Amino acid sequence: MFKVLVSDPISDLGIQQLMDAADVLVEKKTGLGEDELVAIIGEYDALLVRSQTRVTEKIMEAGTNLKVVGRAGVGVDNIDLEAATKRGIIVINAPDGNTITTCEHTFAMMMALARHIPQAYAKTVGGVWDRKSFLGVELRNKTLGVMGMGRIGSEVAKRAKAFGMNILAFDPFLTQERAEKMEVKLASVDDIVRNADFMTVHTPLTPETHHMISRPQFEVMKKGMRIVNCARGGIIDETALVEAINEGIVAGAAFDVFESEPPEKDHPFLTHPKIIVTPHLGASTVEAQENVAIDVSEEVLHILRNEPFKNAVNMPPVAASVMSRLQPYFSIGEKLGSFAAQAANQAVNEIHVDYAGDLSDVDTLPLTRYIVKGVLAHHLGSEVNIVNCMHLAKLRDINVVVTQASKSKGFTNLLTVTLKTQNNEETLVAGTLLNGYGERIVQIDKFPVDMAPEGHQILISHNDKPGIIGSVGTLLGQNDVNIASMQVGRKIIGGAAIMILSVDKAVQKDVLVQLTTLAELNRAIEITL
Ligand SMILES: NC(=O)C1=CN([C@@H]2O[C@H](COP(=O)(O)OP(=O)(O)OC[C@H]3O[C@@H](n4cnc5c(N)ncnc54)[C@H](O)[C@@H]3O)[C@@H](O)[C@H]2O)C=CC1
Numbered sequence: 206m207f208k209v210l211v212s213d214p215i216s217d218l219g220i221q222q223l224m225d226a227a228d229v230l231v232e233k234k235t236g237l238g239e240d241e242l243v244a245i246i247g248e249y250d251a252l253l254v255r256s257q258t259r260v261t262e263k264i265m266e267a268g269t270n271l272k273v274v275g276r277a278g279v280g281v282d283n284i285d286l287e288a289a290t291k292r293g294i295i296v297i298n299a300p301d302g303n304t305i306t307t308c309e310h311t312f313a314m315m316m317a318l319a320r321h322i323p324q325a326y327a328k329t330v331g332g333v334w335d336r337k338s339f340l341g342v343e344l345r346n347k348t349l350g351v352m353g354m355g356r357i358g359s360e361v362a363k364r365a366k367a368f369g370m371n372i373l374a375f376d377p378f379l380t381q382e383r384a385e386k387m388e389v390k391l392a393s394v395d396d397i398v399r400n401a402d403f404m405t406v407h408t409p410l411t412p413e414t415h416h417m418i419s420r421p422q423f424e425v426m427k428k429g430m431r432i433v434n435c436a437r438g439g440i441i442d443e444t445a446l447v448e449a450i451n452e453g454i455v456a457g458a459a460f461d462v463f464e465s466e467p468p469e470k471d472h473p474f475l476t477h478p479k480i481i482v483t484p485h486l487g488a489s490t491v492e493a494q495e496n497v498a499i500d501v502s503e504e505v506l507h508i509l510r511n512e513p514f515k516n517a518v519n520m521p522p523v524a525a526s527v528m529s530r531l532q533p534y535f536s537i538g539e540k541l542g543s544f545a546a547q548a549a550n551q552a553v554n555e556i557h558v559d560y561a562g563d564l565s566d567v568d569t570l571p572l573t574r575y576i577v578k579g580v581l582a583h584h585l586g587s588e589v590n591i592v593n594c595m596h597l598a599k600l601r602d603i604n605v606v607v608t609q610a611s612k613s614k615g616f617t618n619l620l621t622v623t624l625k626t627q628n629n630e631e632t633l634v635a636g637t638l639l640n641g642y643g644e645r646i647v648q649i650d651k652f653p654v655d656m657a658p659e660g661h662q663i664l665i666s667h668n669d670k671p672g673i674i675g676s677v678g679t680l681l682g683q684n685d686v687n688i689a690s691m692q693v694g695r696k697i698i699g700g701a702a703i704m705i706l707s708v709d710k711a712v713q714k715d716v717l718v719q720l721t722t723l724a725e726l727n728r729a730i731e732i733t734l
């Protein structure tokens with residue numbers, strides 16, 4: 206008999222099939238703290254949560270029988286994925302079931318914001334008949350900026366068109382072709398910030414999206430913008446937003462999510478007259494809660510019964526026979542993918558992987574998955590894993606092309622990852638496992654290099670001219686950035702060149718901007734592995 210613990214309020218109808226299963230015993234115990242869960246989790250084979258329960262390392266450690274954690278919803282940021290993976294606990298989510306509901310909540314928030322509905326309601330029920338203070342705006346003919354055109358963002362864009370809005374959309378995986386198909390205008394963050402009347406964010410919270418709208422964006426923002434966040438707290442900098450509203454830059458904001466949930470009692474959003482809030486209700490409809498509970502229950506049953514399943518967020522199912530040959534390359538493969546994704550500055554429409562040398566005669570699919578995961582995870586965050594990465598790439602019209610047995614350029618094994626973008630630009634990164642030296646990146650674009658793929662790197666493209674290395678070193682020194690090692694690559698004297706610097710800590714964005722002002726320097730980006 207499998208024991209399943211449901212530790213958050215989850216629709217009964219949704220978990221009916223679990224309750225009906227003869228080989229499963231379901232127990233519901235909601236509102237437990239970490240210590241209470243630690244005390245009982247050892248009895249259970251599966252744990253079902255929404256977003257309230259924080260499934261910590263301590264809980265996983267105590268879950269000696271735990272085979273699966275099921276998240277009835279999308280975001281898995283309340284689950285310690287690394288701790289689960291380390292212990293072989295599969296984490297599954299229900300990515301599709303609450304898309305429409307959250308999209309509709311976004312619209313409810315946008316319209317409430319445009320027409321001051323919560324504020325007007327509060328006054329009216331308070332006995333004040335005030336028809337002057339709540340002059341609203343129409344959505345028609347306004348420009349809506351959508352950051353993140355995944356499941357929810359795309360649905361929001363679709364509905365906004367029906368309201369007569371013009372859509373500017375930004376997503377690192379949105380190609381011109383897909384944008385045209387969806388009848389939205391492909392834009393940059395900067396275009397949206399400068400031109401939109403309304404902005405809504407639908408990205409996961411990743412290091413890259415954390416505070417993607419902060420002081421620098423508010424400083425150049427179109428005056429009077431209205432901002433909606435029904436994705437994750439922390440994508441928009443809360444402190445900078447309040448300042449921007451008080452300075453008259455932003456006309457109002459509607460937030461369903463907070464940097465820390467629930468927010469402190471004195472959180473400025475809770476009393477600000479121009480900010481409306483809901484307590485993370487995006488997915489809270491009867492339909493969505495049933496959908497996600499049904500999806501996740503089905504998957505939990507499959508996993509407990511050892512049957513095939515699809516929505517694993519962390520599971521590495523690699524056959525033992527290929528494991529021994531491929532496993533040493535998983536880490537470098539993922540890093541090459543991540544490096545290439547960070548180095549490419551356009552939406553990717555093809556991931557080409559070439560295997561040479563020792564890797565030319567083995568079924569490399571498991572390794573390809575690590576590479577694709579590395580490429581996608583830079584933008585999709587913890588949702589992408591080696592199980593779902595191919596599916597996620599397909600959803601975004603990204604072709605994964607694999608070739609084997611091209612020249613290994615003298616290396617016993619060579620992995621070459623080339624990202625092709627919609628403008629036919631290519632970013633190539635090649636790496637190898639060197640006997641005695643471990644992982645090395647040996648080529649970036651056309652330039653041979655030799656570097657360890659780890660930590661913080663600054664990748665610079667420049668013209669090969671005397672003095673450039675010195676001026677880069679001086680500027681970084683002035684900004685307290687310590688260079689641990691440096692590689693320079695060029696094909697011909699005086700021609701195009703690259704420089705890759707390993708530095709001891711993350712580099713501030715403004716230092717990268719300062720670098721690009723140096724003579725003969727074309728581009729400077731940070732790459733973190
Ligand atoms: N308020 C609520 O109750 C709910 C919130 N959510 C949250 O909504 C968000 C979106 O969910 P889905 O659409 O299902 O996810 P999704 O994975 O389908 O879409 C996310 C999109 O964001 C894009 N993205 C990643 N980094 C980006 C960046 N720097 N700039 C622009 N776009 C970027 C990705 O390429 C992807 O297309 C997630 O954070 C999810 O956790 C989801 C459901 C309910």
Ligand SMILES: O=C(O)CCC(=O)C(=O)O
Nearest residue numbers: 255256277278279280488
């Ligand atoms: O379960 C909930 O209510 C939260 C939903 C959510 O934020 C998600 O699915 O990412």
